[in-house]
Amino acid sequence: MNVSCAPSLFNIYPEASIHGVIFDKVSLASASIVAEWKQRAIENIAERNIRPELLVENFAIKEWRDAYHRFGLKPSKYRSSIEQLYKRALKGDLIQTRNLLVNLYCYISIVNMVPMGGYDLGQVKGEIEIRYTKAGEIFQAIGEREPLQSPPNVVSYADDDGIICWAWNHRDSLRTALSEETQKAIFFADSATKSTHDMAKKAMKDLSESLLSAGCEKISEFKLDKSSNQTDMIFTSA
Numbered sequence: 001m002n003v004s005c006a007p008s009l010f011n012i013y014p015e016a017s018i019h020g021v022i023f024d025k026v027s028l029a030s031a032s033i034v035a036e037w038k039q040r041a042i043e044n045i046a047e048r049n050i051r052p053e054l055l056v057e058n059f060a061i062k063e064w065r066d067a068y069h070r071f072g073l074k075p076s077k078y079r080s081s082i083e084q085l086y087k088r089a090l091k092g093d094l095i096q097t098r099n100l101l102v103n104l105y106c107y108i109s110i111v112n113m114v115p116m117g118g119y120d121l122g123q124v125k126g127e128i129e130i131r132y133t134k135a136g137e138i139f140q141a142i143g144e145r146e147p148l149q150s151p152p153n154v155v156s157y158a159d160d161d162g163i164i165c166w167a168w169n170h171r172d173s174l175r176t177a178l179s180e181e182t183q184k185a186i187f188f189a190d191s192a193t194k195s196t197h198d199m200a201k202k203a204m205k206d207l208s209e210s211l212l213s214a215g216c217e218k219i220s221e222f223k224l225d226k227s228s229n230q231t232d233m234i235f236t237s238a
Helices: 031-048 052-057 059-070 081-090 100-112 194-213
Strands: 003-005 017-024 116-120 128-132 155-159 162-166 185-191 217-224
Touching (some): 003 017, 031 081, 031 194, 052 059, 052 081, 059 081, 059 194, 081 100, 100 185, 116 162, 194 217
Parallel strands (some): 003 128
Antiparallel strands (some): 017 185, 017 217, 116 185, 155 162
């Protein structure tokens, strides 16, 4: 399996970078490590002391609002994953799901203030590409009863069977979502400009170190940008 970005993506987002890592044995992720990151997230939010009404002025949030505006979505309606997480957290509603892996990368995302995502490689079909959607593409989003239909030209993650994360990092597909049965997983940290490049890099480093400390096995790590928009790894997802 290879991971790539459509070259056309960098015509609009020339400074974008995608940081990724693939792990096996992710079921070994421990509740204690997740609890540590949850506490770090709580402390980090308190230290930043961002007033809820001023969240959209933070440069890391504004970066994604600008990115969403460029592909035609209203940023106040369709928020990046990091804005969604932070907006909830500032209201005292820190994310807490039944899945340890999801909680882990969400807390690391909050601490580093960059969007992150994770997907079950056992459910991914073929190659993964970060590309623009085609008119009428349909996918089943987590938490939705009915399939959602995408307008064209929205940056999304996709595999051979369609969208796995819509609007760059706004909404994940149910089909490839992490579950308690997941063993092999791929994780991403997104950066739309140079100003958050190191933040995304650090987020991926934090995630990798946490999973390694739990006994999970790193298979591959990579970065995609304008100068290198495709991985050269060969990996069987099944």
